Structures are given as C-alpha cells and as structure tokens.
Amino acid sequence: MTIAATAAALRRAGLGGITGSPLAFAVVLVAMALLLAVPFAHNGYLNNVFRNILMYAAMAYGWNLIGGYTGYVSFGNVTFFGIGAYSAAVLSAHGIDNLAAGVALGAIASAAFAVVIGIPVLRLKGHYFGIATLGIALAVADIVANLDALGGTSGLAVHQVDDAHFTVYYYAMWLVALAAILGTYVIARSKLGYAFVAIRENEDAAAVLGIWATRYKVTAWAIGAMMAGAAGAIFAPANGFIDPSITFATDANVFPIAMTILGGIGTVAGPFIGAVILAGANELLQRYFVKAHTLFFGAMIVVIVLILPRGLVWLFGLRGGLRTWAKSLTTYKA
C-alpha cells in the first residue's frame, strides 16, 4: 500500500482527524513503553525527573479535554491537582496509606468539585471563563492556606514508602499518564469527543444538533479534573510533604497549558510530546543555568509557538506536513 492509500485508509477508519496524527500517537505509545524502563537505572534522580514528566503529561491531558477539545481555556486546572494532593494527604493523616485509595479519592473529589463549580462557571465564554477559573484557583489556594485542618500555610506531611528510589510512585504515575492518554484517545473517537469538538467549533450549531452544551462541557472538565486529581494524589506521597505554594503553584497551572499548546492542542499525542519537551528542557536548563533558566525556558516557548502555532504534532501530518509547514512560514497568518 502506498503512503497516500494508507493515509486515506486511516482517515476512513476515523484516525487522523479528531485524534490528530496516528503516527504521532504511535510514537507516544512507543515512548510510554520505553519509559517503563526508567526505574531499572536504580537512580532516584532519574525516577524523579521522569515521574515529573509523566505527572505534567497527565495534567496536560486533563487540560486538553476542556481547553483543547471543548475549547474552554481554563486557568484553574491546578485546583484539581491540589485537591487530589490534599485528598491523599488527608487519607495519610488518617493512617490510610493506600496509593490506590488516594488516587480514587483524589480523582472523585476533583471531579465533584469540577461539576459543582463547572455548572455555573461554564456558562461563561472565552476570556470570562478563563478569568473566572483563575479566580477560583487563587481562591481555593487561599482557602486551603487558611484551613488549620489542612495544615494552613505550613502544609501537611505525607507518609512515604520505604524505598530509596520511590519506584512504586513512578509506576503509579506512569499508569495515570497511560490512562489519560488512552482515555483521551477513546473519548476523542466516541460520541463524547464529537460533542466536545462540536461545542468548540460552534456552540449554537451544536445545540441545534441536539447537544446539551452545559452537560458536555461539565463532563469534559470533570474527566480532565480526574486526570489532574489522580496525578496530585500520587505527587503528595512521592513528595512526602505538600503545602499550598507547592500544590497550587503557578508553574503547575501554566505548564500543562503551555505543554498542550506546544505539543498540539486538541490532539491525542500533543500533551505528551509537549510535556516531554517542556519538562525535559526545564530540567536541563535548571541544571546548567541555575539563575537564568526561566529566561531560556520562556524564550523557547515563544519561538516554538511562533514557528509552529499548531503544535509539534503538526509535523507528523501524513500528507506533506513538512512541506505545508515550510510554506506556512513564508505566508503571514493572523
């Protein structure tokens, strides 16, 4: 079969469109398989770095569902990460150190919060939604910082496993990231995914086609919240300690958004590719430029977004992706 015929066959099978490039998705799955090998290095530092990449990937997938697929740009998804982390911490404080229980509670609590907040807030559109979610993120962080039951600003200690390399947390995070990737793939190809995209493309037209926009927007946000909440519930014991400035950090809010946009917004492969490149680059820059790393980091994001406004995934375009890309550089696009 020629490449063109393969591409046509894949498009007919439903790939390539709503999920993004199938080649990129395959690359992501291979990369995930390779990441299984990291703990065999028996290096705590490496485990830590790659667990961070997987954590950001899970959060980026969570953001991608609402921001990428449904088109509602949230600046408050860090709240779900924080709720997940505090869920695990509170369980730990009550003597329950089961990782699975923490992940389950973190995911459920985050999703419940997303539903309760989403029903009023998802009525807002565009910038108004973004600002409202940012306000919620700041408010929740402040509330937690003032709750003595949650340790206030001094935070909570979380019980850790007795393992020098914390391999169990690495694999748990890997599983959460894999669930986020596969979950996004399945959702994107289902009726749900088409409802999300229809809302993103034109909410009025979607309503006329029978799509109850509020319901699907809240669903997208809640599923994304579960991904971030689960990541937070593993981060808490892996880090051994949480406080509001760590769990509701600006970095943790902005990184997943930047990663998704960088990798390819509204695609299945984009958030992972963005997470690997941004989190990896951040780690390296931090090592070699102790003071100026944020400068280089920011410059890198600006350059990539300027050159590849549709994300790195676009380079995987089956039909002359590179050629179209080269052409797009010479033609001005608003």
Added chain:
Amino acid sequence: MSEAALHIEGVGVRFGGLWALSDVSFAVERGAVLGLIGPNGSGKTTLMNVISGVYKPVTGEVRYGGRRIADVPTHQVCHLGIARTFQIVKPFASLNARENVAVGAMYGREGSKRSTRAAFERADELLEIVDLARVAYRRASDLTIPDRKRLEVAKALALDPEVLLLDEVMAGLNATEVEEALDLLRRVNQRGITLIVVEHLMKAIVSISTCIVVLAEGRKIAEGAPADVLASPEVIEAYLGSRWAKRQQQLEAIEAERRAVQQVRPPAPS
C-alpha cells in the same frame, strides 16, 4: 394531510425598541411545503429562530405536537422533530464533512439509539443523497459555498426531522444548482417531511411551495396559494415599493377603462 403540524400564534419578537416580528400567526400542515418570503429585514430569519427555539418570543407562542417550543431547551427542539439550517452556514470547521453530518446523527432524534459506527453509516447515506460523498473526507472549512449549503441540509436531515426549516439554502447557487436543490427538497418532502423554506429566489419558491406566507416589516401581509399571494397588491407594494404599486394600479385602471371603452364602442365595420 390537513392536520396542522405547527401552530404559530401571535408571535412577537422585540430587539430593543424594534419589533422584529409582531403578531404573526399561521399554521403549517403536515407534509406541506411552506414558502416564507419577504424583503430583507422583514423578519424571516427571526421567525426561523423562534420556531427552532433559538429565540423566545415576547408575545404569542409556537406549538408543535402539543408542546410550546419556548418551553423546550434549544438542544431538545430537534428531539421533538424540528430541524433547521442556518442562513449563515455554521459548519464545524475542523471536522470533515462526514463527521459534521455524523454529529447530527449521533445527537438528533434517533441519536441515542445509534452507535458511533451507525451514525457514520447514516452520515454516508445522507452525503450520498445531498451529493457530497465526493468530498466526504474534506474538512468543512475547505468546502465551497454551495457544498457548505448542502452540508447544512445533510446535517439537518441527520436529525431525522419531521419538520425541516431551510434558511436560504439556495442563495448563491447557479441555475443548475438551484434545480438540483429543488429536486432534493422535493425528494425530502416526498418522504413525509414538512418543509418551511425561506428563499429570495421567487421562481424557486413558487415552483416548490404548496403555500406561501409573506412577511414585511415583521408583519404577515399575505398567506395562501403561490399564484394568489404574488398577485396581491400588498405583496407587490412590499417588494417593489409604493410608487410601483401605484403605477401598477394606474396601469390596471387604464387597462380596465380601455376594456370598458371597447365594450361600449361597437366593433369597427369590417
């Protein structure tokens, strides 16, 4: 056939100080093709928006199958059996034509019974019917204007409607394309789907409608069989202006006088 499907009773819609529609009433029979015409700004699209539940009327109501449309959320109107197209087409730009139609088949009246696969199969059938199968895998944003109009019709049909509102689906089409579109609408109507057609092309609307309603400045000024409605002085005035209407009346008066004179005067000797 005589049973009325859709009742529009005393509908009024106000935008600020302007009544876009005032006291519009008529009924649409099941299986009919109702042509809705009127000059620009006469309220045709506003009325379409009221019928499809996008606008709530200030006065009056639209009833379909015993339910007030205003009480039904927009996303449920299509589940009652009312589907519409948009005059300014609203395709889901990043999805291909097939996916656009499949979304309708997934969430329309029969949508809950369909799997994703069944929805795509239905989309393929409909693309065949509206002659879009040739561009099924092209993104909606890459379609030509006539094809986007066809796509609107296919999306509306994917909702399995009983009543289909068509807002200027023939605007911008050439003569052959208009013929094809009319043919398509006739076939749709033959399946028992009631049509409400808004169109500027007088020839097209006369040839397809069983009944015509004329709006001008938000009011209904005429209703009836196509030929009668187009001959009515109010309609001529609304479309061509009062000067033209007066001249038309004068011409008719002169013609009448001429005939009267001819009748009085004996025929010229041969």
